[in-house]
Amino acid sequence: MQGLFFFLFMNSLSFLTTISTSTDTLTSSQILRTSQTLESSNETFVLGFIPGINLNNFYLAIWYKNSQDTVVWVANRDNPLQNNSTNDGFLKIGDNGNIVLLNSSSNNNLVWSSNQTTVTKNQLVLQLLDNGNLVLRETNVNDPTKYLWQSFDFPTDTLLPSMNLGWNFEKNTEKHLTSWKITGQNPSTGDYSYKIDFHGLPETFLVGSDRSLMYRGGPWNGETFSGLPEAKMQEDTDSIVFNFSWNEHGVYYSFSTINGSIYSRLVLNSYGQLQHFTWNQSTKTWSTKYLYVFLSDDCDQYRKCGPYSICGAHASPVCKCMKGFVPKNERTWNVNDFESDGCVRKTNLDCKSDEFYQMVNVKLPETTKTPVFVNTTMGIKECGDLCRRNCSCTGYANIFVTNGGSGCVMWFGELVDIINYTKGGQDLYIRQAYSKLGTPSSPEFGASSGIKWFQSPPNAVAGDRIVVLPAKLSVNHH
Incomplete structure (x- = not known):
């Protein structure tokens, strides 16, 4: 039975064609092999396959054309395509409307799927947009609200202009950044995530691999998150616009560039640092606009000082009770064990x-x-x-x-x-x-x-x- 399925599947592939020229679109009758790419119409982004540390492992990824080692999205980050030859793997639009990555050297085993559930009998296309968003849509539909699937809904470690992080309350879905295991080398899921919690006032958190809260960025104050005052001081106000939206539909954080020709990205690296890069066209390099080193001092540690106390990075000791409060446990407080008990009135x-x-x-x-x-x-x-x-x-x-x-x-x-x-x-x-x-x-x-x-x-x-x-x-x- 398995042999019959394989024969029928391979027979169906005979009707598919590979793309022959650089294009931004893959149709239902085409496949994208590991040696091929899609390229956005403005020649900014490329979709293709990148090798892992093990050169026989490949990942479906999006990167900048002018900076090929700058990867902004990875599909199968935790399940690489194990490829023994150049054309063993391929990407296609499946019969059920899903985008699928298959390995032809192992009975066309499924490596990755978009897992979208909307079923349609209409013709579909996969398109890499000028903003770096990979979208699955019906052939004659260009309304972003009607995309069947899009990579912007599944960020990896990078936030691009017009992407957003946060929550959609109507769909009960959430988007956040998760670092690579090793930035620039191993794209598998890393140790840090950067998320928004919408309970109370929406706040940003750095979360560890064990789901422990490591750093709290504070609520949005109209200019920045209150726990990141350095962001306000260091931002490039001539080129970057930060946006925060919070209403009955959801809560989102995003940024955009005033000059659309400026390449800019926000990256959570494998050390738990949030870096904002802007492309320098004259030097052909990325410059860091500002850097959030979340755990750079003792006060960055989540709840470092316990209740009713204040942390001062340049104070000694770093934790002191608020006026009118005293340590709850004098003994532990005196040996700098602040977190366990904090202060009381x-x-x-x-x-x-x-x-x-x-x-x-x-x-x-x-x-x-x-x-x-x-x-x-x-x-x-x-x-x-x-x-x-x-x-x-x-x-x-x-x-x-x-x-x-x-x-x-x-x-x-x-x-x-x-x-x-x-x-x-x-x-x-x-x-x-x-x-x-x-x-x-x-x-x-x-x-x-x-x-x-x-x-x-x-x-x-x-x-x-x-x-x-x-x-x-x-x-x-x-």
């Missing part, structure tokens, strides 16, 4: 007389695992009044720093993973028991982290309901 709150102090230049506390209230239109005064009236509210802040600040986020639990910066960051208002001593002394981490005090109004009441509001947001920055 020195004096219990009584709601009516509670005060709020303002911290500046900080990464806002985590919102994805702590109950929060989110409203994108409320101002900081209204936000503060609402927090004061709810005795469970532990802190509040503006969501956005643009145009003088706007939006409201309130926390109703422990405040964790706060970092103090010398520049950048945001203002955070912390609930504190009334201090008979008046205005406190200067903060622990430098003059830039100034503290201001605000007392609760006398009519503060307890028991307001905690609500996580759906937020509507679509912003860009350049």
